[in-house]
Amino acid sequence: MSTNGSKPKFAMYWASSCGGCEIAVLNIGEKILDVDANFDVVFWPVAMDAKYKDVEALEDGAITLCLFNGGIRTAENEHLAHLLRRKSKLLVSFGSCATEGCVPGLANLSRPQDILDTAFGTLTTDNPQAVRPIYDYPAPEGPLRIPVFQAAVRTLDQVVPVDYYMPGCPPESHQIAAVVELVIKALNGQAELPPRGATIGAGASTCCDECPRERNVKTIKQFVRIQDLEQIDPKLCLLEQGLPCNGPATRSGCGALCPKVSAQCIGCYGPAEGVVDYGARLITAFASVIDAKDPAEIERILDTLPDPTGQFYRFNLAKSLLRAGRPAWSQQ
Numbered sequence: 483m484s485t486n487g488s489k490p491k492f493a494m495y496w497a498s499s500c501g502g503c504e505i506a507v508l509n510i511g512e513k514i515l516d517v518d519a520n521f522d523v524v525f526w527p528v529a530m531d532a533k534y535k536d537v538e539a540l541e542d543g544a545i546t547l548c549l550f551n552g553g554i555r556t557a558e559n560e561h562l563a564h565l566l567r568r569k570s571k572l573l574v575s576f577g578s579c580a581t582e583g584c585v586p587g588l589a590n591l592s593r594p595q596d597i598l599d600t601a602f603g604t605l606t607t608d609n610p611q612a613v614r615p616i617y618d619y620p621a622p623e624g625p626l627r628i629p630v631f632q633a634a635v636r637t638l639d640q641v642v643p644v645d646y647y648m649p650g651c652p653p654e655s656h657q658i659a660a661v662v663e664l665v666i667k668a669l670n671g672q673a674e675l676p677p678r679g680a681t682i683g684a685g686a687s688t689c690c691d692e693c694p695r696e697r698n699v700k701t702i703k704q705f706v707r708i709q710d711l712e713q714i715d716p717k718l719c720l721l722e723q724g725l726p727c728n729g730p731a732t733r734s735g736c737g738a739l740c741p742k743v744s745a746q747c748i749g750c751y752g753p754a755e756g757v758v759d760y761g762a763r764l765i766t767a768f769a770s771v772i773d774a775k776d777p778a779e780i781e782r783i784l785d786t787l788p789d790p791t792g793q794f795y796r797f798n799l800a801k802s803l804l805r806a807g808r809p810a811w812s813q814q
């Protein structure tokens with residue numbers, strides 16, 4: 483990859499997300515100095531002042547590496563996705579929101595109008611005049627515009643082609659540091675980048691493969707919440723203690739952080755390699771620990787899961803087979 487003698491350009495953008503991905507990047511410690519030493523940071527709204535027109539003025543493909551976090555929920559998110567795709571050589575779908583919709587994607591279960599009514603019209607909002615967003619407002623000083631709230635959350639690759647996927651909510655800082663190092667080495671001709679479309683900064687197996695807990699020794703008669711267990715066996719698989727742990731369907735890469743401290747994996751690293759639909763794979767894994775053959779009994783045990791949607795699709799509803807075909811709500 484040629485840099486034409488000058489430093490390659492770096493950009494990072496947040497679309498519909500919480501900002502945790504940005505913090506995870508800043509959390510790579512002194513490696514952040516390598517970013518500064520090896521790149522010209524041309525656009526990173528959370529860290530520096532730059533205008534959209536500065537990005538628009540760049541030649542197409544001028545940005546070598548762009549980390550794009552956040553899903554696509556507004557017209558502004560969509561505009562920036564197209565703009566940064568055009569201006570970037572390597573566009574990385576960075577973090578769970580960009581890659582699979584993440585928690586904001588759960589809003590695809592609700593109609594846009596209902597979301598706005600909840601945000602602007604429930605008890606916790608002081609809004610006596612029942613004001614709602616006005617996307618185009620003819621103010622005396624000139625027209626005011628805010629980005630249109632779109633019909634559903636989409637992933638970045640449902641809007642533009644991406645070069646790499648980096649999962650995690652947020653991606654682990656040591657994984658980010660490794661990816662930055664790899665890109666820098668590739669720029670200097672000392673390493674090869676993986677093939678386009680690859681998942682980077684994560685493992686190729688499951689969270690269970692990184693988890694030290696003992697598996698396949700017990701089956702369960704019900705699922706339980708963590709607060710309902712009197713004691714957690716420190717060595718036994720959490721799923722086999724009745725805690726709905728998402729490890730079997732989740733991509734490795736975090737080092738099984740949560741099960742190591744007796745909290746179940748909730749799936750923030752997204753589907754493991756080769757998993758087409760995360761929820762479907764997880765249901766299969768859960769079924770394998772249920773101690774029942776009678777369908778009614780299996781149903782009863784599954785009914786002890788307190789929040790099936792959150793359990794199976796907390797991070798990837800927008801990317802799942804259930805929501806991949808078209809926006810859930812095509813009418814605003």
Ligand code: SF4
Pocket residue numbers: 689690691693694695696697718719720721722727728729730738741746747
């Ligand atoms: S299901 Fe959870 S606790 Fe059990 S081995 Fe997998 S990651 Fe560990």
Ligand code: SF4
Pocket residue numbers: 689732733736737738739740741746747748749750751752
């Ligand atoms: S154990 Fe699961 S929820 Fe916890 S950090 Fe790892 S992938 Fe995310």
